[in-house]
Amino acid sequence: xxxxxxxxxxxxxxxxxxxxxxxxxxxxxxxxxxxxxxxxxxxxxxxxxxxxxxxxxxxxxxxxxxxxxxxxxxxxxxxxxxxxxxxxxxxxxxxxxxxxxxxxxxxxxxxxxxxxx
Amino acid sequence: xxxxxxxxxxxxxxxxxxxxxxxxxxxxxxxxxxxxxxxxxxxxxxxxxxxxxxxxxxxxxxxxxxxxxxxxxxxxxxxxxxxxxxxxxxxxxxxxxxxxxxxxxxxxxxxxxxxxxxxxxxxxxxxxxxxxxxxxxxxxxxxxxxxxxxxxxxxxxxxxxxxxxxxxxxxxxxxxxxxxxxxxxxxxxxxxxxxxxxxxxxxxxxxxxxxxxxxxxxxxxxxxxxxxxxxxxxxxxxxxxxxxxxxxxxxxxxxxxxxxxxxxxxxxxxxxxxxxxxxxxxxxxxxxxxxxxxxxxxxxxxxxxxxxxxxxxxxxxxxxxxxxxxxxxxxxxxxxxxxxxxxxxxxxxxxxxxxxxxxxxxxxxxxxxxxxxxxxxxxxxxxxxxxxxxxxxxxxxxx
Numbered sequence: 001x002x003x004x005x006x007x008x009x010x011x012x013x014x015x016x017x018x019x020x021x022x023x024x025x026x027x028x029x030x031x032x033x034x035x036x037x038x039x040x041x042x043x044x045x046x047x048x049x050x051x052x053x054x055x056x057x058x059x060x061x062x063x064x065x066x067x068x069x070x071x072x073x074x075x076x077x078x079x080x081x082x083x084x085x086x087x088x089x090x091x092x093x094x095x096x097x098x099x100x101x102x103x104x105x106x107x108x109x110x111x112x113x114x115x116x117x
Numbered sequence: 118x119x120x121x122x123x124x125x126x127x128x129x130x131x132x133x134x135x136x137x138x139x140x141x142x143x144x145x146x147x148x149x150x151x152x153x154x155x156x157x158x159x160x161x162x163x164x165x166x167x168x169x170x171x172x173x174x175x176x177x178x179x180x181x182x183x184x185x186x187x188x189x190x191x192x193x194x195x196x197x198x199x200x201x202x203x204x205x206x207x208x209x210x211x212x213x214x215x216x217x218x219x220x221x222x223x224x225x226x227x228x229x230x231x232x233x234x235x236x237x238x239x240x241x242x243x244x245x246x247x248x249x250x251x252x253x254x255x256x257x258x259x260x261x262x263x264x265x266x267x268x269x270x271x272x273x274x275x276x277x278x279x280x281x282x283x284x285x286x287x288x289x290x291x292x293x294x295x296x297x298x299x300x301x302x303x304x305x306x307x308x309x310x311x312x313x314x315x316x317x318x319x320x321x322x323x324x325x326x327x328x329x330x331x332x333x334x335x336x337x338x339x340x341x342x343x344x345x346x347x348x349x350x351x352x353x354x355x356x357x358x359x360x361x362x363x364x365x366x367x368x369x370x371x372x373x374x375x376x377x378x379x380x381x382x383x384x385x386x387x388x389x390x391x392x393x394x395x396x397x398x399x400x401x402x403x404x405x406x407x408x409x410x411x412x413x414x415x416x417x418x419x420x421x422x423x424x425x426x427x428x429x430x431x432x433x434x435x436x437x438x439x440x441x442x443x444x445x446x447x448x449x450x451x452x453x454x455x456x457x458x459x460x461x462x463x464x465x466x467x468x469x470x471x472x473x474x475x476x477x478x479x480x481x482x483x484x485x486x487x488x489x490x491x492x493x494x495x496x497x498x499x500x501x502x503x504x505x506x507x508x509x510x511x512x513x514x515x516x
Contacts, residue, residue: 010235010236
């Protein structure tokens with residue numbers, strides 16, 4: 001059997017257990033909802049204003065920087081696995097690649113993009 | 118093959134033979150047996166999880182000079198079962214205006230993401246769920262689902278505290294995923310494989326902790342951040358965000374988040390043990406029988422879990438700007454430098470003797486760590502003298 005089918009089995013059973021637990025809570029728990037109970041918590045006062053607001057652009061910058069490094073990991077993992085068979089040339093090449101990324105990170109930092117404003 | 122060497126295989130073969138003997142299709146019998154095996158592992162994990170509640174409460178009590186649960190049963194051992202009964206008979210409220218599908222899916226995914234990780238965790242030399250050749254990447258992928266569940270919970274609750282908690286957790290996870298990915302590359306380089314079992318087998322003579330102590334430390338820091346535990350528990354932040362992303366959850370849904378967090382912490386203890394402390398290896402004892410290997414692995418996982426708890430109950434929470442700047446300006450460059458040094462030394466010292474290799478690896482790690490600390494110290498000193506007399510710079514960071 002394909003290995004990924006076992007992973008699918010794990011996902012299935014992993015979903016089954018919490019669904020079962022929550023279903024048990026649903027069956028045995030009381031169900032007496034009222035508008036006061038259903039209102040969201042805001043330190044005891046009635047909720048004011050809209051909740052789903054626009055988020056700060058700051059998160060967007062962090063996400064962009066993250067994306068660069070995340071894609072970089074895709075390139076570096078095969079390099080890391082085969083490092084034992086590769087020569088010094090490949091290692092230096094990998095180091096160059098990482099250095100370019102670090103220069104990018106330092107540039108972002110010096111531009112003040114990494115500061116939480 | 119004897120039962121003591123490979124009990125699961127023997128049991129599975131016996132059961133499969135029995136089922137096919139009853140006239141069941143062999144493929145179906147195989148799937149059924151595999152399903153039962155997965156079920157067995159996950160049920161055992163859930164039982165461990167129940168006792169983790171007890172362990173966590175008892176340990177935090179000792180850290181805070183209290184006794185902890187001690188009324189129900191010997192040493193309060195029955196306390197977690199009472200907790201479960203309480204959680205089950207609580208009302209399961211859904212806030213008005215919440216996104217119902219996403220709201221109900223979040224706790225399920227939170228638990229599932231942790232349980233799925235155990236698919237690739239080798240419990241004993243012959244005992245592991247799936248022998249994936251990309252095991253290390255699988256860890257990252259499964260962990261990302263956990264992050265997703267937190268942002269889902271934060272967004273769908275229709276609550277401002279929850280929303281801020283979810284946002285913060287994403288900023289944190291996005292930041293600390295990079296040192297973690299990089300530190301996963303170090304065992305990969307040292308073992309020459311992404312397979313978890315191969316990584317353990319490669320730690321025959323010496324644990325990778327001895328080759329890369331700094332790598333193990335950075336991995337632990339990133340793991341704590343990924344778990345969202347103190348000092349990085351900004352998503353929960355009970356003194357500022359009340360309970361953060363899980364503020365609106367009650368009953369068993371909250372229970373799933375709580376149990377998921379505890380099991381996640383122990384899972385990271387186990388992964389830490391696998392990557393840097395030889396997993397189930399302990400002076401050849403693991404080869405005797407899986408009945409010895411599994412307790413060894415669990416003991417190592419619990420020690421890792423204990424260290425994570427120790428950090429949690431000793432440190433105070435840091436601000437989000439401090440945390441992000443700590444990651445982007447200190448931890449990420451440091452982990453990349455460590456990766457480059459490890460890769461370079463690994464190739465240069467390929468033909469050197471084991472002792473020279475191990476000692477120079479260890480020394481290079483200490484040197485990199487020491488230089489990084491010195492640079493950070495001088496830079497923060499410069500920053501401090503620049504900031505003095507300018508009270509604005511203090512206020513600017515708060516976010």
